[in-house]
Amino acid sequence: DVKVTQSSRYLVKRTGEKVFLECVQDMDHENMFWYRQDPGLGLRLIYFSYDVKMKEKGDIPEGYSVSREKKERFSLILESASTNQTSMYLCASSPGLLVRETQYFGPGTRLLVL
Amino acid sequence: KQEVTQIPAALSVPEGENLVLNCSFTDSAIYNLQWFRQDPGKGLTSLLLIQSSQREQTSGRLNASLDKSSGRSTLYIAASQPGDSATYLCAVPPRRGSTLGRLYFGRGTQLTVWP
Numbered sequence: 001d002v003k004v005t006q007s008s009r010y011l012v013k014r015t016g017e018k019v020f021l022e023c024v025q026d027m028d029h030e031n032m033f034w035y036r037q038d039p040g041l042g043l044r045l046i047y048f049s050y051d052v053k054m055k056e057k058g059d060i061p062e063g064y065s066v067s068r069e070k071k072e073r074f075s076l077i078l079e080s081a082s083t084n085q086t087s088m089y090l091c092a093s094s095p096g097l098l099v100r101e102t103q104y105f106g107p108g109t110r111l112l113v114l
Numbered sequence: 115k116q117e118v119t120q121i122p123a124a125l126s127v128p129e130g131e132n133l134v135l136n137c138s139f140t141d142s143a144i145y146n147l148q149w150f151r152q153d154p155g156k157g158l159t160s161l162l163l164i165q166s167s168q169r170e171q172t173s174g175r176l177n178a179s180l181d182k183s184s185g186r187s188t189l190y191i192a193a194s195q196p197g198d199s200a201t202y203l204c205a206v207p208p209r210r211g212s213t214l215g216r217l218y219f220g221r222g223t224q225l226t227v228w229p
Contacts (some may be wrong), residue, residue: 040221042220043219048215092158103215107157
């Protein structure tokens with residue numbers, strides 16, 4: 001079974017802190033994604049990566065950056081956390097460049113910024 | 115950019131009912147459409163993936179249909195059970211020609227099945 005793990009299920013941070021959210025997948029997938037999910041807004045794509053050291057902006061990249069130094073790990077960085085970044089963050093991966101494959105999701109990290 | 119709409123936003127039914135969840139999308143030039151399930155506070159789990167060449171896909175009590183020309187998909191759940199209570203999301207990739215695996219998601223239908 002594909003497994004996507006996220007470093008924390010719950011996280012509480014203060015405004016202005018630098019926050020790292022880590023995601024690891026164990027199936028040698030090419031693509032990895034970071035979404036945030038908010039009530040009434042659904043899932044919104046922040047960033048995605050289709051190869052090591054490659055990244056593409058999604059629909060809402062402002063205030064975020066990402067890092068993919070190894071194929072299995074994709075990190076989301078909040079350079080200076082703000083209260084409007086309080087949200088559920090979901091990481092996902094998919095096997096290759098073709099759009100025919102599904103995405104596999106991690107359990108999510110619920111982030112609260114005070 | 116795809117716009118994906120799901121109707122209804124919420125649905126509450128007694129156990130045993132057959133029900134239909136609806137999804138519509140704006141650009142019909144898609145490779146496939148997927149239905150996901152999300153339990154409260156959890157990640158998403160893929161339920162069904164329908165390729166553009168297919169009209170429907172079945173898994174147990176779930177049946178998903180795809181009508182590309184009208185930009186619609188339905189998820190049919192037969193003999194619903196309380197364990198089916200979750201949020202159901204549909205998702206489509208960008209139009210044909212894109213090779214990057216991103217998806218566009220609807221906002222989901224929150225289903226409650228009561229005993």
